[in-house]
Amino acid sequence: MRSTLTLAAITLDCADPLELAAFYQRATGLALHPKSDDEFAGLTRDDGLFIGFQRVNDHQPPRWPDQSVPQQLHLDFAVEDIGAAEAVLLELGAAKPEHQPGGDRFRVLTDPAGHPFCIVPSRH
Structure with missing residues (x-):
């Protein structure tokens, strides 16, 4: 089974x-x-x-993209508008690392504890 x-x-x-x-x-x-x-x-x-x-x-926060303290995991959140969501999240306390591997496909941010997470376009 x-x-x-x-x-x-x-x-x-x-x-x-x-x-x-x-x-x-x-x-x-x-x-x-x-x-x-x-x-x-x-x-x-x-x-x-x-x-x-x-x-x-x-607790040692991840140092993304540097792997000296690896990210361990990350969350992805689907959003309607990546730019608008990014602005709100930055205002709430997220940070935007310089390294952005996704181009226009997704955005990497870090939460206040240093965990990387992504915002991705909603799939309709």
């Missing part, structure tokens, strides 16, 4: 879970999980997908 996996959660290591959860909450509009605290915070999407943020002592 073959089982099918359904993605239920994504968890990112960070120094300050509530701060990182607040950034992604403002960026996505997802609801803050009611049991969030300074050790572990999370956001929940209506379909049940959970994005978690866990405190790691001496």
Whole structure:
């Protein structure tokens, strides 16, 4: 019997879970999980997908694109307008690395904890 996996959660290591959860909450509009605290915070999407943020002592942020501290993972977010989404995310506290390998196809940003993430055009 073959089982099918359904993605239920994504968890990112960070120094300050509530701060990182607040950034992604403002960026996505997802609801803050009611049991969030300074050790572990999370956001929940209506379909049940959970994005978690866990405190790691001496967390070393990724140094993308330099691999001296690798990115470990990254998230992709579909958006209607990459330029408009980029402007909003930068205002919320994201940063835009100089290295942009996607050209016009996608944009790489980093969250306040240094994790790279991409914004990509929505597929209709």
